[in-house]
Amino acid sequence: MTQVMWFRRDLRVHDHPALLRAAAAGEVLPLVVLDPALLRKPERPRAAAFLAAVAALDGALEGRLVARTGRPERVLPQVCREVRAAAVHVSAETTPYGRRRDDAVATALRAAGVGWVATGSPYAVGPGLVRTRSGTPFSVFTPFARAWRAHGAPGPAPAPPRMRLVSGVASQDLPPIPGRLPGGTPVTEREAQDAWAGFLAGAGSAYDQGRDRPDRAGTSRLSTALKLGTLHPRTLLHDLARHGLSDGSAGARFVTELAWREFFADVLWHHPESAWADLRPVLAALEYADPASDPVAAERFSAWREGRTGFPFIDAGMRQLRAEGWMHNRLRMVTASFLVKDLHLWWPHGARHFLDHLTDGDLASNSHGWQWVAGTGTDAAPYFRIFNPVAQGLRFDPHGDYVRRYVPELAHLHGAAAHEPWDAPGGYAHGYPERILDHAEQRRLALEGYAAARSGATT
Numbered sequence: 001m002t003q004v005m006w007f008r009r010d011l012r013v014h015d016h017p018a019l020l021r022a023a024a025a026g027e028v029l030p031l032v033v034l035d036p037a038l039l040r041k042p043e044r045p046r047a048a049a050f051l052a053a054v055a056a057l058d059g060a061l062e063g064r065l066v067a068r069t070g071r072p073e074r075v076l077p078q079v080c081r082e083v084r085a086a087a088v089h090v091s092a093e094t095t096p097y098g099r100r101r102d103d104a105v106a107t108a109l110r111a112a113g114v115g116w117v118a119t120g121s122p123y124a125v126g127p128g129l130v131r132t133r134s135g136t137p138f139s140v141f142t143p144f145a146r147a148w149r150a151h152g153a154p155g156p157a158p159a160p161p162r163m164r165l166v167s168g169v170a171s172q173d174l175p176p177i178p179g180r181l182p183g184g185t186p187v188t189e190r191e192a193q194d195a196w197a198g199f200l201a202g203a204g205s206a207y208d209q210g211r212d213r214p215d216r217a218g219t220s221r222l223s224t225a226l227k228l229g230t231l232h233p234r235t236l237l238h239d240l241a242r243h244g245l246s247d248g249s250a251g252a253r254f255v256t257e258l259a260w261r262e263f264f265a266d267v268l269w270h271h272p273e274s275a276w277a278d279l280r281p282v283l284a285a286l287e288y289a290d291p292a293s294d295p296v297a298a299e300r301f302s303a304w305r306e307g308r309t310g311f312p313f314i315d316a317g318m319r320q321l322r323a324e325g326w327m328h329n330r331l332r333m334v335t336a337s338f339l340v341k342d343l344h345l346w347w348p349h350g351a352r353h354f355l356d357h358l359t360d361g362d363l364a365s366n367s368h369g370w371q372w373v374a375g376t377g378t379d380a381a382p383y384f385r386i387f388n389p390v391a392q393g394l395r396f397d398p399h400g401d402y403v404r405r406y407v408p409e410l411a412h413l414h415g416a417a418a419h420e421p422w423d424a425p426g427g428y429a430h431g432y433p434e435r436i437l438d439h440a441e442q443r444r445l446a447l448e449g450y451a452a453a454r455s456g457a458t459t
Contacts, residue, residue: 001027005029011050018117031066046356094121127268185224196236207253214320233261263378264378268363274371303436311393326358338389340373342446399415400419
């Protein structure tokens with residue numbers, strides 16, 4: 001019997017339990033359903049990366065990947081009628097939108113007499129599976145990570161035997177990949193595998209020291225591959241253990257970062273409303289600036305988005321985002337702090353901008369990473385996260401190399417002087433903008449606002 005394999009956030013052939021299960025049940029029709037909204041703006045980095053991964057998947061499937069455009073609850077039943085499919089196989093979706101969409105598709109398929117088989121997920125341990133001893137969800141990372149490690153993840157799925165792929169089914173041409181894909185970011189399955197092998201052989205050994213240095217190639221840059229599912233975290237955990245790296249400082253740190261990704265997915269699973277709203281109401285009384293009605297807030301928000309705040313470390317991060325569709329994690333935290341604590345904007349303003357430009361734009365990690373900085377998410381210490389943009393730059397880009405890479409107006413300043421052009425002779429000679437605000441003053445205002453909001457929440 002024909003089995004439809006619907007690819008979504010699992011654009012790979014290897015370590016793919018859902019594909020393995022479909023292949024064991026009969027002939028496989030590989031299918032991708034293209035969102036019309038994606039096709040309207042294919043130049044967005046996330047869309048371009050997705051299309052590149054889909055094109056590579058089509059090649060791995062001998063050109064048999066069928067592409068259709070439309071609403072999945074309409075497309076899937078139609079395709080199943082065409083090939084007389086017995087079931088549709090998927091990797092389970094975990095986001096609020098994905099779960100609603102899958103419920104609608106499964107209902108439509110059942111009405112048509114077609115099975116719905118969900119196997120695995122984009123995570124090593126599916127969201128909702130790790131709970132406290134009393135059965136409640138975790139709300140703090142450290143105990144979650146401990147239980148997550150104790151739960152363990154299954155090993156990679158074996159490669160399916162020679163699959164029998166359905167041929168002769170009408171398919172749209174895959175859209176061309178628009179523009180230039182971000183440099184240095186592995187996207188396709190082969191690129192991700194090669195990058196991971198290189199990381200294991202080289203930079204991974206110094207990951208715990210190098211991961212916070214944006215001026216160095218100290219991270220794996222696999223976040224886009226994990227988002228698209230061209231590489232699965234189960235594979236990474238298995239390979240770290242196989243190479244005896246899981247217990248070393250670098251390997252353990254890498255596993256911790258994977259655990260953060262899984263923790264945020266678990267929080268979103270249990271609290272779907274937290275995708276775009278504060279998880280905790282502790283700062284509900286805090287007043288934010290509104291760029292829609294306040295001209296000063298609007299101009300500062302534009303300066304933040306465009307990388308012209310006058311703070312070199314902030315501007316370098318925002319320009320890297322626009323140029324590459326990716327930003328180093330240290331800069332994600334510092335630029336987020338600047339938006340929330342210095343510009344006094346509500347975190348969804350920044351989170352939406354990130355999703356518009358990141359190739360690895362993952363809803364759970366993005367929204368809860370922003371809330372971690374804003375103090376409204378899973379962590380309760382907003383006072384300690386007002387990052388000083390200059391101090392952060394001097395600490396994590398001590399020679400100014402990262403700043404000069406993305407802010408050419410400061411290329412003439414040597415060493416750490418690139419972080420403080422206001423103190424350097426000729427620092428503004430090449431058109432770099434002056435600071436749009438006084439960080440010390442905005443820090444004071446932020447702390448006063450937090451104290452007032454928290455006092456109001458406890459009275």
